Amino acid sequence: MRIVFAGTPEFAVPSLHALAAAGHDVLGAITREDAPLGRKRVLTPSPVARAAEELGVPVLKANRLGDEATEWVRGLGAELGVIVAYGGLVREPLLSLPDHGWINLHFSELPRWRGAAPVQRALQAGEQRLGVTVFRLVEALDAGDVLARDAFEFAPGTSAGAALTALAADGTSALLEAVSALRADPAAGAPQVGEASYAHKLTREDGRVDLGAGAAEVLSQWAGVTPEPGAYALHDGAPLKLRELRPVGGAPDRGTGAAVATEARAPGTVRLDGGSAILSLSEGELVLARVQPAGKAEMDGAAWLRGRGGEAVLA
Numbered sequence: 001m002r003i004v005f006a007g008t009p010e011f012a013v014p015s016l017h018a019l020a021a022a023g024h025d026v027l028g029a030i031t032r033e034d035a036p037l038g039r040k041r042v043l044t045p046s047p048v049a050r051a052a053e054e055l056g057v058p059v060l061k062a063n064r065l066g067d068e069a070t071e072w073v074r075g076l077g078a079e080l081g082v083i084v085a086y087g088g089l090v091r092e093p094l095l096s097l098p099d100h101g102w103i104n105l106h107f108s109e110l111p112r113w114r115g116a117a118p119v120q121r122a123l124q125a126g127e128q129r130l131g132v133t134v135f136r137l138v139e140a141l142d143a144g145d146v147l148a149r150d151a152f153e154f155a156p157g158t159s160a161g162a163a164l165t166a167l168a169a170d171g172t173s174a175l176l177e178a179v180s181a182l183r184a185d186p187a188a189g190a191p192q193v194g195e196a197s198y199a200h201k202l203t204r205e206d207g208r209v210d211l212g213a214g215a216a217e218v219l220s221q222w223a224g225v226t227p228e229p230g231a232y233a234l235h236d237g238a239p240l241k242l243r244e245l246r247p248v249g250g251a252p253d254r255g256t257g258a259a260v261a262t263e264a265r266a267p268g269t270v271r272l273d274g275g276s277a278i279l280s281l282s283e284g285e286l287v288l289a290r291v292q293p294a295g296k297a298e299m300d301g302a303a304w305l306r307g308r309g310g311e312a313v314l315a
Contacts, residue, residue, distance in 0.1 A: 001024050001025070001079050001080055001100075001179060001182075001183055002024075002025045002027055002076075002077065002078050002079045002080070003019055003024050003025065003026050003027065003078060003079070003080050003081070003082055003179075004026075004027055004028050004029075004030070004073050004076055004078040004080075004081050004082070004098065005019065005026055005028070005029045005030070005048075005052075005057075005081075005082050005083075005084075006029070006030040006031070006065070006081065006082070006083040006084075006086040006090070007029070007031060007048045007083065007084040007085055007086050008031050008032045008046045008047070008048050008085060008086055008087050009046065009047055009048070009085050009087075010047040010165075010168075011084070011085050011107075011164050011165070011167075011168040012047070012048050012084040012085045012086070012168070013047050013048060013051045013168075014168045014169045014171075014172050015082065015084045015105055015168070015171070015172055015175050016029065016048060016051050016052065016055070016057075016084075017051065017055075017172075018172035018175060018176060019082065019175070019176070019179070020055050020057070022176050022179075024179065026052075026055070026057050027057075027058070027076040027077070027078050028057060028058045028059070028060060028072065028073070028076050028078075029048055029049070029051075029052035029057050029058070029059050029060070030059075030060045030061075030062060030065065030069055030072070030073075030086065031045075031046045031048040031049045031052070031059060031060075031061055031062075031086070032046055032061065032062070032063050032086070032087055032088075033061045033062065033063050034046070034049075034061065045061075046061075049061065060072045063088070064088050065086075065088050065089065065090050065091070065094055069094060070093060070094040070097065073094060073097050073098070074097060078097075078098045078099075079098055079099045079100055080098050080099070080100040080101070080102070080103065080179065080182065081094075081097070081098045081101065081102035081103070081137075082102070082103055082104075082105075082175070082179075083102055083103070083104045083105075083137065084104070084105045084168075084175075090102050090137055091139070092139070095137060095138075095139070099186075100182050100186055101136060101137065102136070102137040103134055103135065103136055103137065103147060103175075103178055103179075103182070104134070104135055104137050104142070104144075105132060105133075105134050105171055105174070105175050106118065106132065106133050106134075106135065106142055107119050107130070107131075107132055107164060107167050107168075107171070108122060108130070108131055108132075108133060108199070109129075109130075109131030109132075109133060109149060109151055110133040110135060110142060110146065110149075110192050111142070111143070111192040111193075111194050111195065111196035111197070112194065112195075112196070112197050113197055113198070113199040114141055114142035114143070114196055114197070114198055114199065115141065115142065115198045115199035115200060115201075116199060116200065116201040117199045117200065117201055117202050118199040119160050119163050119164050119167065119224075120160045120199070120202055120224045120225065121199035121200070121224065122199075122224075123158070123159075123160055123163065123220060123223040123224035124206075124220055124221055124223070124224030124225070125220070125224075126216065126217070126220040128153055128154050128155070128156060128158075129151055129152070129153055129154075130151065130152055130154055130163055130167060131149060131150060131151035131152070132149065132150050132151075132167055132170070132171035132174050133146055133148075133149045133174075134146070134147045134148045134149070134174050134175050134177070134178035135147060135189070135192070136189055143192065143196075144189070144192075145189030145190055145191055145192070146189060146190050146191075146192055147177070147178035147181050147182065147188055147189050148174040148175070148177040148178040148181065149174060150170065150171065150173065150174045152166065152167065152170060154166070156216070156219060156220075156223075156247065157219050157222075157223055157245065157246060157247060158223060159222075159223050159226040159227065160223060160224055160225070160226055160227070160228075161226060161227045161228075163223075202224075202225060202228070202229050203229065204229045204230075206224075206225050206229060207225040207229045207230050207231045207232050208232060208233070209221060209222065209231050209232065209233045209242060209314075211233065211267045211268040211281060211282070211314060211315070212267055212281075212282050213281065213282060214281055214282055214283035214284055215247070215248075215281050215283060215284030215285060215286050216284070218245070218281055218286060219245055219247065219286060222242060222245045226243075230242075230243075231245070233268070233314035233315060234314065234315045235293070235312060235313075235314055235315075238293070238294040239294055240291055240292070240293055240294070240314065241291060241292035241293075241298075242288065242290075242291060243289075243290035243291060243292055243298050244289035244290035244301075245279070245286045245287065245288065245289065246286065246287040246289050247286060247287070248278065248284070248285045248286060248287055265280035266280065266313070267280060267281050267282045268280070268281075268313050268314040268315055269311070269312075269313055269314075270288055270301075270305055270311065270312045270313070270314060271305075271310065271311050272302060272305055272306065272310045272311070275302060276288075276289075276301070276302055277289075277291075277301035277302045277304070277305040279314070287301070288301035288305075289301050291304050
């Protein structure tokens with residue numbers, strides 16, 4: 001099938017590769033403009049721009065799918081538009097321009113977690129079953145008919161970054177299934193069924209860890225905001241980034257929040273135990289494996305704690 005692709009981050013690259021490898025004619029790729037990255041703010045092409053260029057696919061760099069993108073797609077003569085994490089909305093007349101319209105690979109089991117941050121919000125809510133859905137784009141947000149879906153189980157404490165990387169790779173099967181379904185039957189698809197929920201975009205404040213919660217809840221919160229916007233607590237009034245948290249001796253028990261019986265300590269207390277930095281919470285404990293103090297490099301949590309006499313209190 002003749003396809004125009006729209007996507008930007010690394011999570012969209014496996015879909016672009018899968019479409020090309022399956023023999024589809026990827027006529028062009030739309031991605032967001034080069035962005036300044038790193039300390040020196042060097043303008044850098046998006047992962048999709050780099051992947052498309054390696055595949056020999058023409059690239060349009062645009063921060064919105066407006067008139068320029070519409071005319072560019074019109075000139076390609078695409079049968080189908082495929083969008084994966086582009087970072088902008090497809091509106092008319094572009095929405096109806098390809099013969100079969102547009103389809104989207106979304107990282108949730110729709111209609112649950114429509115919106116900008118489905119994996120992050122699902123993990124924050126303590127969900128370990130994460131899904132992908134390929135659906136037809138319509139003007140309403142993430143509300144079109146479903147063409148294919150799949151779901152996968154993740155261990156507690158899997159970060160949003162790790163989960164998205166896995167879903168981006170595993171979700172290509174559902175994407176190719178959806179394209180095949182449309183090729184066989186242009187009217188394919190079934191309405192979404194169930195109660196819809198919305199995955200609001202994350203803010204920095206979402207990363208502030210609630211030390212008054214139990215171990216399971218804190219681990220879920222950490223997972224949902226890692227790597228972006230990042231989990232943190234305050235130490236001596238300054239933010240301490242919590243780069244890696246792990247269960248103590250296995251997954252926390254969601255009934256008690258504790259992995260093992262421990263001496264009660266005030267929530268937020270961090271102590272050395274067996275060479276690890278152990279963070280006490282309202283119920284249970286977690287290993288504070290990696291941290292990044294304000295203005296400093298990321299480091300081992302136990303090394304950071306030894307530099308503070310072996311005990312600290314976070315807020």
